[in-house]
Amino acid sequence: MIVVEDVSKHFGGFRAVDGATMQIAEGSITGLIGPNGAGKTTLFNVIAGVLKPTGGRVTMQGEDITGLPPHELFHKGLMRTFQIAHEFSSMTVRENLMMVPGGQSGEALWNTWFHRGRIAQEEAALLKKADEVLEFLTIDHLKDEKAGNLSGGQKKLLELGRTMMVDAKIVFLDEVGAGVNRTLLNTIGDAIIRLNKERGYTFVVIEHDMDFIGRLCDPVICMAEGKVLAEGTLDEIKANEQVIEAYLGTGLKNKVKEEAAG
Amino acid sequence: MDFLNALVAFSNYVLIPAVAYGSQLALGALGVTLIYGILRFSNFAHGDTMAFGTMVTILFTWWFQSMGINLGPLPTALLALPFGILGTMILVLITDRMVYRFYRKQKAAPVIFVMVSLGVMFILNGLVRFIIGPGDRRFADGERFIMTAREFKHMTGLKEGLALKTTQGITVVTAVLVVIALFWFLNRTRTGKSMRAFSDNEDLALLSGINPERVVVYTWMIVAALITIAGVLYGLDKSFKPFTYFQLLLPIFASAIVGGLGNPIGAIAGGFVIAFSEMTITYAWKKVLVYLMPESLEPSGLVQLLSTDYKFAVSFVILIIVLLFRPTGLFKGKSV
Numbered sequence: 038m039i040v041v042e043d044v045s046k047h048f049g050g051f052r053a054v055d056g057a058t059m060q061i062a063e064g065s066i067t068g069l070i071g072p073n074g075a076g077k078t079t080l081f082n083v084i085a086g087v088l089k090p091t092g093g094r095v096t097m098q099g100e101d102i103t104g105l106p107p108h109e110l111f112h113k114g115l116m117r118t119f120q121i122a123h124e125f126s127s128m129t130v131r132e133n134l135m136m137v138p139g140g141q142s143g144e145a146l147w148n149t150w151f152h153r154g155r156i157a158q159e160e161a162a163l164l165k166k167a168d169e170v171l172e173f174l175t176i177d178h179l180k181d182e183k184a185g186n187l188s189g190g191q192k193k194l195l196e197l198g199r200t201m202m203v204d205a206k207i208v209f210l211d212e213v214g215a216g217v218n219r220t221l222l223n224t225i226g227d228a229i230i231r232l233n234k235e236r237g238y239t240f241v242v243i244e245h246d247m248d249f250i251g252r253l254c255d256p257v258i259c260m261a262e263g264k265v266l267a268e269g270t271l272d273e274i275k276a277n278e279q280v281i282e283a284y285l286g287t288g289l290k291n292k293v294k295e296e297a298a299g
Numbered sequence: 300m301d302f303l304n305a306l307v308a309f310s311n312y313v314l315i316p317a318v319a320y321g322s323q324l325a326l327g328a329l330g331v332t333l334i335y336g337i338l339r340f341s342n343f344a345h346g347d348t349m350a351f352g353t354m355v356t357i358l359f360t361w362w363f364q365s366m367g368i369n370l371g372p373l374p375t376a377l378l379a380l381p382f383g384i385l386g387t388m389i390l391v392l393i394t395d396r397m398v399y400r401f402y403r404k405q406k407a408a409p410v411i412f413v414m415v416s417l418g419v420m421f422i423l424n425g426l427v428r429f430i431i432g433p434g435d436r437r438f439a440d441g442e443r444f445i446m447t448a449r450e451f452k453h454m455t456g457l458k459e460g461l462a463l464k465t466t467q468g469i470t471v472v473t474a475v476l477v478v479i480a481l482f483w484f485l486n487r488t489r490t491g492k493s494m495r496a497f498s499d500n501e502d503l504a505l506l507s508g509i510n511p512e513r514v515v516v517y518t519w520m521i522v523a524a525l526i527t528i529a530g531v532l533y534g535l536d537k538s539f540k541p542f543t544y545f546q547l548l549l550p551i552f553a554s555a556i557v558g559g560l561g562n563p564i565g566a567i568a569g570g571f572v573i574a575f576s577e578m579t580i581t582y583a584w585k586k587v588l589v590y591l592m593p594e595s596l597e598p599s600g601l602v603q604l605l606s607t608d609y610k611f612a613v614s615f616v617i618l619i620i621v622l623l624f625r626p627t628g629l630f631k632g633k634s635v
Contacts, residue, residue: 108510111505124500125500136504
């Protein structure tokens with residue numbers, strides 16, 4: 038569905054992403070792991086149009102989407118969440134969700150005066166949808182709270198909720214589980230699986246929690262130093278020497294091996 | 300009786316002019332604050348855009364006057380105002396297309412935008428002077444007073460008169476209507492909400508499918524309307540002179556910053572804070588005090604704290620005091 042070809046992003050002399058190539062299959066939940074600074078988030082930013090790549094190409098269903106601005110990608114069904122949850126802090130949780138589907142009639146100034154009926158209808162539909170999403174995510178009691186007052190974990194849920202307001206095709210989740218407790222993490226995991234099964238969303242998940250990755254993701258892609266190291270099931274990745282080295286460094290790797298041997 | 304006379308004198312010389320001036324500043328500061336919140340830079344061309352809008356309105360007013368069209372007791376300028384707003388909208392949209400959009404594409408730093416707006420300011424400065432000249436222009440017509448000082452004295456039997464100029468009445472009424480319309484727009488319409496969302500968190504707004512160019516265009520259009528109205532009201536109340544409008548930039552910015560940049564309620568509050576401070580500090584209080592104090596204590600001087608020539612200094616002193624103690628302004632805005 039998404040093909041990343043030899044994408045690189047340099048910041049001055051620093052190569053955050055250095056010739057990464059990967060394919061994301063339609064309907065999959067792909068895990069993206071790697072040590073801190075591996076370039077996972079930068080790659081997300083390049084795919085999602087926040088950063089322009091230094092080189093390489095990104096295609097979505099055969100169409101070149103390299104460097105398209107985020108709001109155009111949104112209309113193509115590509116969405117993402119942020120590592121550090123973003124929200125419209127001065128709006129309520131419900132308003133945050135209702136902000137999502139761009140391109141409403143109410144956005145043209147002309148229509149606010151001349152098509153009030155249609156706007157009211159759209160708003161009512163949005164309101165219903167937002168309430169459904171909040172119920173699905175078990176945070177419906179917070180709907181009138183200002184989003185800025187939510188806890189970190191609740192903001193993460195809100196991020197996920199945002200992707201549910203429209204029929205996304207592919208969703209990039211950046212550490213959706215970071216700073217979220219186990220119970221909430223399970224709720225998020227269930228939601229991801231349900232969205233994948235029932236609505237056919239494709240997910241790409243950056244995550245450090247290997248249990249979470251193991252439960253959800255197949256395949257798993259491991260990155261290090263801006264490059265793709267390995268791809269396969271989580272067990273294959275765990276057994277891969279290069280991956281262990283990237284995570285632990287050579288010295289520690291040998292120690293682990295010795296301990297395992299004797 | 301003396302107390303009433305003091306109150307009337309105070310209203311006539313301080314309260315009413317300050318409310319009118321405060322409304323004009325508030326409308327101007329709302330424009331500054333919207334640009335700062337949504338486009339993320341301080342627009343130095345604000346005062347001169349205001350002069351341009353007022354100039355277009357004046358030209359239309361003169362044209363209407365020459366054709367004998369008028370609004371009876373109300374100033375003809377009100378009829379010309381929509382055309383002035385339209386002209387200003389076209390001007391700011393052209394400037395945005397030709398100048399600001401280029402820098403937006405480069406994701407230029409805010410300070411570069413500020414310098415660019417400084418350039419735009421000089422161009423507009425010249426443009427306005429080229430078209431209408433640097434001199435003082437009066438364009439107010441219609442009934443001059445809602446209530447004259449003499450009528451008031453006659454009505455109440457007080458020694459002090461209270462005059463209410465038509466332009467002051469119009470200023471306050473218009474400002475109230477415009478502010479209600481603006482807040483309705485920002486809070487109730489989808490366009491307004493996407494503008495707020497864009498101001499709140501630009502990255503997220505983009506990822507929510509909000510088209511940034513559209514938000515930018517609406518912001519400019521609203522700002523054009525706000526400052527043309529502010530400029531015309533100020534011109535009706537006093538007179539139009541390009542240099543005065545350039546100078547108005549200072550109290551307008553002070554208002555926006557004192558209230559909290561990026562916060563519309565702050566801009567309004569800031570406008571009134573600045574206006575009242577300027578008026579109270581530069582007013583000669585002798586007249587009021589004479590009524591209030593026993594004869595032996597009556598002041599012999601004017602009791603004017605600062606000459607009116609220094610009124611701009613007042614805005615700056617308030618600005619510094621507020622920034623020292625509350626860097627984000629009286630209402631929580633973005634820090635400068």
